[in-house]
Amino acid sequence: MWKFLNGSNKKNVDNSVNIEIDMNNIPVHIAVIMDGNGRWAKQRSLPRTLGHKAGVETLKKIVRECSDIGVKYLTVYAFSTENWKRPKDEVSGLMKLLVEYLRNELNELNENNVIIHTIGNIYKLPEPCIDILNKSIEDTKDNTGLVLNLALNYGGRYEILRAVKNILDDYKKGLISDEDIENLNDSRFSDYLYTKGIPDPDVIIRPSGEQRLSNFLLWQCAYSEFWYSNINWPDFSINDLHKAIRDYQNRDRRFGGVNNGEDK
Template structure:
């Protein structure tokens, strides 16, 4: 802990790092990476420039998460609704995914990070699927930070798919209806075996969930910021966690 603390104090010399409690770090942090297009527009740049800048943020956020001891980091990269965007923008996003994985996966692997994809990737281009499979295979035995990259992901779609699979198993007498409860239902989601997010972060000034992890965030703490994603950093992640640590999480009970 002292090593981590000294390292971060040096990295963020102007930030009051002493306010964070390293014994109360959230296990699972989810981030809606938003604001790339508006960041670019504000600078008179094409939207693709914003997406490129947003990708550069990932290294710092993942490194900070790993060093803090966060166990799961879920990143909303491409939703089921994002297919409605102009085709050239969608193509650019898919190419950025390929470039990012090729460039970063070895370093992620060397730092014990495990890449996990949540969402239906069958619709993604073949080269993107190949890079995803390669990243998964390379990092699958790592036991450090697990990075969930949400691609072609939608919370409603995830729930519907879970219901269909449960229904199929009930129909085939593989599952008793009476055995269906919240814990069992969670095993049919993309995040099966993972704790629900403790903290959901959304930069960019929007105050929506945008169909992200709808089942899993039932009791998550939310942290919103006006910062566009390309301007986000490990410093802001620390700021969100400090704010999270000030909250009294009662889960519907009374303390």
């Protein structure tokens, strides 16, 4: 289905949509709020759990494609700290899907050099989830390809508060000094976040028509590009991923500065 154009620096989908992306300007880090599974199911008079199952199939495709085109980090919002408020059967179904996904896909992820990483407090998840996550992290730790960053029991505000508390704890223990506190900067603060060592997302994708962050990567999104779509996550295709990447590539990222010769 895929073919390279103009040598080796362009890639496109040939079917109904002709989308070209610059293979020399692939986002290093893509983050996705996988939204719209419930709406997708409702539109088809199906249980919400089947919407989540369809969403897992989409995730498989997007992980493979991100790996193929050279994305280094893919962070997916799988379960937020607020999602515990959902009906118990839906939460239970989501946890079972997580276990099923990792059990079924771990060998392929490993074969494709994917590294499993998590952000959030996974130790509040059910024990089978913790076990398979720890196994997946251990089994893929020596890989060198795409980092699949699963945001589980994750909340951006909690992450920032946790970082502040950990800084205070280290200060009380004498691990950091008054001078360290006075010279605290973005980089040093980031070392206390779940995403330590991971660059901030270049682009955050949210399908389903909603245009908000929903407590996702609040610190890390400071200079991220945002890409919204009305497509529900189970219908999100490789074409849509490439549209988001193409739009990202066409944006002028100045990080608060100006281009040479441009007035402020």
